[in-house]
Amino acid sequence: MRQVPSMAARAVAADQPPRRWRSTWVLLGPAFVAAVAYVDPGNFATNFAGGGRYGYRLLWVIVAANLMAMLIQSLTAKLGLATGKDLASLCRAHLPRPVTWGLWVQAEAVAIATDLAEVVGGAVALHLLFGVPLPIGGLITAVVAFGLLTAQTRGYRPFEAVITGLLAVIALGFAYTLLVSGLEPGALARGLVPGFADTESVLLATGILGATVMPHVIYVHSALTPGRYRSTIGSPSATGAPVSTKALRRVLRAQRLDVLLAMGGAGLINATMLIVAAQMFAGDSVAGTLEGAHASLATAAGSGAALAFALALLASGFAASSVGTFAGQVVMAGFLQRQIPLWLRRTLTLAPALLVLGAGADPTIALVWSQVVLSFGIPFALIPLVIFTARRSLMGDLVNRTATTVTASAVATLIVALNAFLLWDLAT
Numbered sequence: 001m002r003q004v005p006s007m008a009a010r011a012v013a014a015d016q017p018p019r020r021w022r023s024t025w026v027l028l029g030p031a032f033v034a035a036v037a038y039v040d041p042g043n044f045a046t047n048f049a050g051g052g053r054y055g056y057r058l059l060w061v062i063v064a065a066n067l068m069a070m071l072i073q074s075l076t077a078k079l080g081l082a083t084g085k086d087l088a089s090l091c092r093a094h095l096p097r098p099v100t101w102g103l104w105v106q107a108e109a110v111a112i113a114t115d116l117a118e119v120v121g122g123a124v125a126l127h128l129l130f131g132v133p134l135p136i137g138g139l140i141t142a143v144v145a146f147g148l149l150t151a152q153t154r155g156y157r158p159f160e161a162v163i164t165g166l167l168a169v170i171a172l173g174f175a176y177t178l179l180v181s182g183l184e185p186g187a188l189a190r191g192l193v194p195g196f197a198d199t200e201s202v203l204l205a206t207g208i209l210g211a212t213v214m215p216h217v218i219y220v221h222s223a224l225t226p227g228r229y230r231s232t233i234g235s236p237s238a239t240g241a242p243v244s245t246k247a248l249r250r251v252l253r254a255q256r257l258d259v260l261l262a263m264g265g266a267g268l269i270n271a272t273m274l275i276v277a278a279q280m281f282a283g284d285s286v287a288g289t290l291e292g293a294h295a296s297l298a299t300a301a302g303s304g305a306a307l308a309f310a311l312a313l314l315a316s317g318f319a320a321s322s323v324g325t326f327a328g329q330v331v332m333a334g335f336l337q338r339q340i341p342l343w344l345r346r347t348l349t350l351a352p353a354l355l356v357l358g359a360g361a362d363p364t365i366a367l368v369w370s371q372v373v374l375s376f377g378i379p380f381a382l383i384p385l386v387i388f389t390a391r392r393s394l395m396g397d398l399v400n401r402t403a404t405t406v407t408a409s410a411v412a413t414l415i416v417a418l419n420a421f422l423l424w425d426l427a428t
Helices: 007-015 020-027 030-037 041-054 059-083 087-094 097-130 134-154 156-181 185-191 199-212 215-233 245-281 290-301 303-336 342-358 363-389 392-398 402-427
Strands: none
Touching: 020 245, 030 059, 030 156, 030 215, 030 245, 030 303, 041 097, 041 199, 041 245, 041 290, 041 303, 041 363, 059 087, 059 185, 059 199, 059 215, 059 245, 059 363, 059 392, 059 402, 087 097, 087 215, 087 303, 087 363, 097 134, 097 215, 097 290, 097 303, 097 342, 097 363, 134 156, 134 303, 134 342, 156 245, 156 290, 156 303, 185 245, 199 245, 199 363, 199 402, 215 303, 215 363, 245 290, 245 392, 290 303, 290 363, 303 342, 342 363, 363 392, 363 402
């Protein structure tokens, strides 16, 4: 008769990684959901505007912002793993109530700015592909994004698979466009040297930063991690015993790989956008808009490159809009411990985007300014994240090293300084 291993034996076997690749594969996914927000339509607008106006000059901003994103998302994933809670819930539990309410209000403003970018981007893509009027395209984008979000009701894997598939469409679209456009190694190297051309380039750099380091996915990523934490290594409250440090660190290594792959891919896509714009229409103010970029690509590289651009933009709008709506649910549930129906949230956040489209505003300008608004929201998510991950009482053995806390604090300070300069420049 075949002997059945005891529970203790199974627990010991589970803590050993004989098939490390399989245990790592199970943990990949949350960072790819977050990565979609790093290549949303706002990135298209800011990156193409930057490349079209200044060539390769602002490429270093994309690289720096992507390194910041890797650090931030790693801390976010670690926070969820160590505490079993998302950032918004931890803010409610550990910060004064007036501060919590203030953080919630600004997080909702960030969610509206996010939805503006995604819906406008999807509407522009539908207009470029099928000639759909922009307001109708905005409605279609909202409906499709809502449908994608329902995949989450079947578990985290279907939702992550759909989002990752759309991310692959974006990557393939720009890989093809880069092959057509080519690049200049010398100009690329010069673009990696920090510097600005004028105050307008500082505005665009801040927009690129806001489009790359996205505050709403800091909340989303921390909310996705605890579910994987419970399903993979068990919840301390469910078993009555603490999870071993060895198991936690094994999961942490897998999460870092998840962030590296996802954020690295998003960074390459963002860099490709700017390189294509710099290579094919530097100095062309018309090509600095999404519609102009599409037309210029068709003229310079053929209909295939223009089609790849439009399809990538459409996939970005659909995927990022669904993630943005999910972010709104996360921040409300965390800060207020309240939920509203998804259709109601979709309606509330959709209204500003439809107003912009209906008023005939320039979609690209609206997208760039939405990213500037997002940049202002970064410190309000980043500062609590740094504070919480530096607390041993919350993080246990996964508490930040001193060097990590210093680096994250420097990133937060830099972002606040950039925003302060932008406010001063706009006011004067």
